[in-house]
Amino acid sequence: MPDFRQNPLTGQWVIIAPERDQRPQPARAALESLPNFDNACPFCPGNERETPPELFAYRFDHSQPDTPGWTVRCFPNKFPATKLDAKEVPTPDSIAFAPKNPTIVQLGKTDSKLCEHQPATGQHEVVVDSPAHDVPFAAQGDRQAALIIETLRHRSRMLIQARDVKYISIFKNHGRAAGATIDHPHFQILATAIVPPVANNMLLRQESFAKENGRAFFDVLLEEELELNRRVIAANDEFVALSPFAPQAPCEMWIVPREPVPFFGELGDEPVRLLATLLRDLLHRLQSRRGDPDYNLVIHSGPRTLRAQDHFRMFIQVFPRSTAPGGFELGSNTFINPIAPEDVPNLLRAASEP
Numbered sequence: 001m002p003d004f005r006q007n008p009l010t011g012q013w014v015i016i017a018p019e020r021d022q023r024p025q026p027a028r029a030a031l032e033s034l035p036n037f038d039n040a041c042p043f044c045p046g047n048e049r050e051t052p053p054e055l056f057a058y059r060f061d062h063s064q065p066d067t068p069g070w071t072v073r074c075f076p077n078k079f080p081a082t083k084l085d086a087k088e089v090p091t092p093d094s095i096a097f098a099p100k101n102p103t104i105v106q107l108g109k110t111d112s113k114l115c116e117h118q119p120a121t122g123q124h125e126v127v128v129d130s131p132a133h134d135v136p137f138a139a140q141g142d143r144q145a146a147l148i149i150e151t152l153r154h155r156s157r158m159l160i161q162a163r164d165v166k167y168i169s170i171f172k173n174h175g176r177a178a179g180a181t182i183d184h185p186h187f188q189i190l191a192t193a194i195v196p197p198v199a200n201n202m203l204l205r206q207e208s209f210a211k212e213n214g215r216a217f218f219d220v221l222l223e224e225e226l227e228l229n230r231r232v233i234a235a236n237d238e239f240v241a242l243s244p245f246a247p248q249a250p251c252e253m254w255i256v257p258r259e260p261v262p263f264f265g266e267l268g269d270e271p272v273r274l275l276a277t278l279l280r281d282l283l284h285r286l287q288s289r290r291g292d293p294d295y296n297l298v299i300h301s302g303p304r305t306l307r308a309q310d311h312f313r314m315f316i317q318v319f320p321r322s323t324a325p326g327g328f329e330l331g332s333n334t335f336i337n338p339i340a341p342e343d344v345p346n347l348l349r350a351a352s353e354p
C-alpha cells in the first residue's frame with residue numbers, strides 16, 4: 001500500500017510507492033568512459049586561460065595563478081547567473097569577474113503589481129574538484145576530498161562578507177540528468193542578494209517547531225532517527241547520514257551535523273575533514289551499489305539575515321536522479337518515490353559491511 005508522507009522540515013508531501021520500482025526502468029545510456037585529460041575541456045590543467053582569472057587555488061608546487069600545478073581551483077563562472085561588482089568582494093584573493101558588455105533584460109513597462117524583479121546581484125563561482133577530468137568526488141582520496149570541502153568553506157566565508165550577499169548556495173550537478181554541462185567534476189557557488197523561499201520556509205518551520213516543542217528540530221530528528229535506527233546510513237563523531245522520512249528522490253540522503261551549526265562556513269577543520277570523508281563514502285556507495293546515478297548535491301546553509309536566537313541548522317542533501325519528474329510531480333509538487341527510505345541503509349550498505 002503506497003504511503004503518503006509529509007517532510008517535517010519543508011511541509012512537502014511525497015508518495016512512497018515501492019510497487020512502482022517493479023516498472024521497467026528506462027534504459028540508461030552506457031556509462032561514458034571519460035579520458036583523464038580532455039584538451040577541449042576548459043577545466044582541465046593547461047586550459048586555465050579558457051576560464052576567468054582564478055580567485056583561489058590550492059597549489060603545493062609554487063606554481064603561478066592560472067597555470068597548471070593546482071590541486072583544487074576556484075574561478076568565477078564564465079556565464080554567471082548572478083553578478084557582483086568587484087569592489088563588493090572584500091579580500092585580496094578575490095577578483096570578481098563581470099562581462100565587459102553585460103546584457104540587460106529589457107522589461108518595458110515596469111509598474112506591474114505582479115512582476116516583481118531586481119538585478120540578479122551576487123557572485124557565481126566554480127570550484128574544480130581536481131586536475132583529473134575523469135575522477136568524480138566519489139573516487140577522491142581523503143586528503144583531496146577535504147581540500148575540496150575546505151575550498152568551498154573558504155569561498156563561503158569570503159562571499160558572506162560582501163555587502164549585498166544574503167544567501168550562499170553551494171551545489172554539485174553530477175551527470176547530464178542533474179543539469180551538468182561540463183563533465184569535469186566540479187562544484188558551483190551562487191551568492192545571491194535574495195534569500196530563496198526554500199531556505200526561508202525551512203527557517204520558519206524550524207522556528208515554529210522550536211517554539212512548540214522547546215527543542216530544536218534537528219536535535220529531535222537526530223535523537224529519533226538514531227534511536228529508531230531504520231533510516232541511518234552512516235555516522236561519525238560530527239555527522240549523521242540518513243535517508244529522510246519523506247524523501248523526494250530514491251536513495252535521497254541528508255548529512256546532518258550533530259552540533260547546532262547554522263552556517264556551512266562556520267564548520268571547523270576536524271568537522272570539514274570528517275564531512276569530506278563521509279560524503280565521499282556515501283557517494284561511492286551510491287555509485288557502486290545503485291549503478292552510478294546522476295545526482296544533485298546541495299549544501300543548505302543559513303541565510304545571512306539569521307539572528308543569534310534562530311534555530312536554523314546547516315545540512316547537506318543528495319538527490320539521486322534515477323527517476324525524472326513527470327506531470328503529476330510538476331503539477332502538484334508532490335513526488336512519487338518508488339524506494340522506501342527504510343530500505344535505503346541496506347541498499348547502500350558498504351561492500352565491507354555484513
Ligand SMILES: [Zn+2]
Binds near residue numbers: 041042043044133
Ligand atoms: Zn577536464
